Amino acid sequence: MMSHVRKLERVAVAQAPVERPDRAEVEQAVRTMIRWAGDDPGRDGLRETPDRVARAFEEYFSGYAQDPTEILQKTFEEIEGYDEMIVLRGVRFESHCEHHMAPIVGRAWVAYIPQGRVVGISKLARVVDVYAKRLQIQEKMTAQIANTINDVLKPEGVGVIIKATHHCMTTRGAHKPETDLVTSRMLGVFRDNALTRQELLGLANSDD
Numbered sequence: 001m002m003s004h005v006r007k008l009e010r011v012a013v014a015q016a017p018v019e020r021p022d023r024a025e026v027e028q029a030v031r032t033m034i035r036w037a038g039d040d041p042g043r044d045g046l047r048e049t050p051d052r053v054a055r056a057f058e059e060y061f062s063g064y065a066q067d068p069t070e071i072l073q074k075t076f077e078e079i080e081g082y083d084e085m086i087v088l089r090g091v092r093f094e095s096h097c098e099h100h101m102a103p104i105v106g107r108a109w110v111a112y113i114p115q116g117r118v119v120g121i122s123k124l125a126r127v128v129d130v131y132a133k134r135l136q137i138q139e140k141m142t143a144q145i146a147n148t149i150n151d152v153l154k155p156e157g158v159g160v161i162i163k164a165t166h167h168c169m170t171t172r173g174a175h176k177p178e179t180d181l182v183t184s185r186m187l188g189v190f191r192d193n194a195l196t197r198q199e200l201l202g203l204a205n206s207d208d
Contacts, residue, residue, distance in 0.1 A: 023054055027054055072119050074120070076118050086113070086121075087111040091128045093164075094132065097136070102172065107163055113156040127148060142185045159185070162184075
């Protein structure tokens, strides 16, 4: 019981709202990092860099300001009983590693088997982007995408596969270029039915 309570406490802390600094604080932090790197933030080539970095971060992390569940609210029920697999393949995304803030660049395969209603395919891509545009680890991002689609659409099953290159290990640290990480999250019939799962895996691997 105590471990369960502690787990709930950790979740509550993780979900607490974050007090965001103002733009001037962000730009000053960038100037500090430039000095720490050994350069002069006042020289011509770097004078506008703090503003550029702040604007870039607004784009990189825009997912924090978006609710992925709202994206999936509009659905279509006139589907003539369609109940086969729907797969959006190779959705390209850019994210950032929460450990080093280094880029993660990859593609996602998002599949579900509808139960009476479907969602516009662009909405699936937008859900991928919302979670990608946050500080992430790939395993968590994979689960978040699948869990959200499952919770909102309540389909027969959801399958998400992500293949991505992590610059935190290709351009620093281990320095292992030309490697990628593959993660998957299978729910419902994708978890319970080996043939359904294998069909999705085959579709993902055929794009390599």
